[in-house]
Amino acid sequence: MSETTETWFDQPLAFTISDRHVRGRLVRLCPVLNTIMTAHSYPPAAEKLLAEALVLTVLLGSTLKDAGSQLTLQAQTGGGPVELLVCDYKDGELRGYLKFDAERLAEVGSDPTLFALFGEGFLAITFDQAATGERYQGIVPLEGTSIGDAAEHYFEQSEQIPSLIKLSSRHDAEAGCVAGGLLLQHLPEGEVGRDRLHVRHDHPEWEHARTIAETLKGDELTDPATSLETLAWRLFHEEEVRIEPGAAISRGCRCSTGYFAGVLAKFPEAERRDMADEAGVIRIDCAFCSRIFPVPLDEISAAS
Template sequence: MSEAPESWFDQPLAFTIADRHVRGRLVRLGPALNRIMAAHDYPPVAEKLLAEALVLTVLLGSTLKDERSQLTLQAQTGGGPVELLVCDYRGGELRGYMKFDAERLAGIGPDPSLFALFGEGFLAITFDHALTGERYQGIVPLEGASIGEAAEHYFEQSEQIPSLIRLAARRDPEAGCVAGGLLLQHLPEGEAGRDRLHLRREHPEWEHARTIAATLRDEELTDPATSLETLAWRLYHEDEVRVEPGTMVSRGCRCSIEHFAGVLAQFPETERREMADEGGVIPVDCAFCSRIFPIALDDIAARD
């Protein structure tokens, strides 16, 4: 294991087990997560779902090598009480928002299934690569017991990579909302390239690594007293594990008057005047941070 300082909150940990052709990531969100949650008064069911989605976003987004690239995760309803869930990650900046029918959500119980939350919805995962300008998007049905299982289906269908995803979230008396997650993937390479997916699923090295990872308990993922390095060691102490701490995660709402003024400047002047109130101000509501940004028409005109 590495001699670097240990990772506890808001910093993903990448690890590789070279002899088994396995790579993984662990993360536990705390302070950054609570700053995101503070923008809205989410009920427990909504808080848990959004917290797990934010963890998944970090696990996937932290794989991007360029800090200007972005990962966006969006789950949309197929008739369930959750109408929209969207999170994105860029260079360590994380944000997320969830829109739902509060009355219907309260009626589905404290531990609802994914179908009860979304109905026949879908999960879209989008990678925007800043260096090349390319965008890759995969869309899969929201199937399985959790949003993590739905993401596993994404990797199986879009990336052809056997993957295991574990997500957990809970309320801690001292740390507030705490959420943790594990992403484990098998990447065997042969002389002729990668094996077929159905063969790799049954590969003994992958089965060994996956079986061990499946023993990880929710309490361990969300335990503030256990470092991520300790979790990796507990799971794979029989193997040589190489770890590398990632970029610290922070609440990253990029909304500002300057940003919105620039966006509104792209609209025709006649449309901008229709949006404005009697005082010549366009109020812009940011769903991510739950703030109203007053944008004066004069400020927009100055950009024309």
């Protein structure tokens, strides 16, 4: 592993192990994570779920190569206390929101299963490709012990890419919420495209790399004293590992009066008048940033 400036928080680290036909991502979120969290008062179980979902969103979204492409992660309930989880990543900007029934969530404890949170829910992962305008979406049941398990099922069923996902989060008295994650995927020899599951038995190096990666502990992923490069070296110190730090991550909310005016301009004028209050103002509630944006009707007319 070559010398490089070390990566600590709010920046993914991509790595490849050519001899094992493996690629991966590591990330640890803290400052940007707490900025997102402070927009709402999340109880511990909700904070843990959203934190790990945001880490997963970065791990997947940072694989997009073209500027303007977007990864959206959405989980919906099948009768559980969590009604909606949505996160997205675009050009290094991350946002997320969790809607839940507080009373019912309190009943499931501090470390609930996915089923306790969502019931018979589902996970939808959507890739919007800016260069081609194409959209790829996979929907899988919310099964397993964590949202990372559900994402592994997505890659197995929808993408047929052997994958390992590890997620962890904790609440630190000084730093606040800290969360980290690992995405490891197998690639066929000589290709940079998608692998198919039937080749797994022909590539024992994938099982070797996966077995090593599974030894990574949650405390290591969230340890602020350990750089991501150090984690990669600890895991694969016997391999030739190529690393590449990704773009810094920021809290991204596209909310503004001008943005909403442009959206509302697409509605018929009569519908806009019905939305407005007596002062001629439409008030938009942004769930992501927990703010109300007043949009006067005359500004909407100017944007149309």
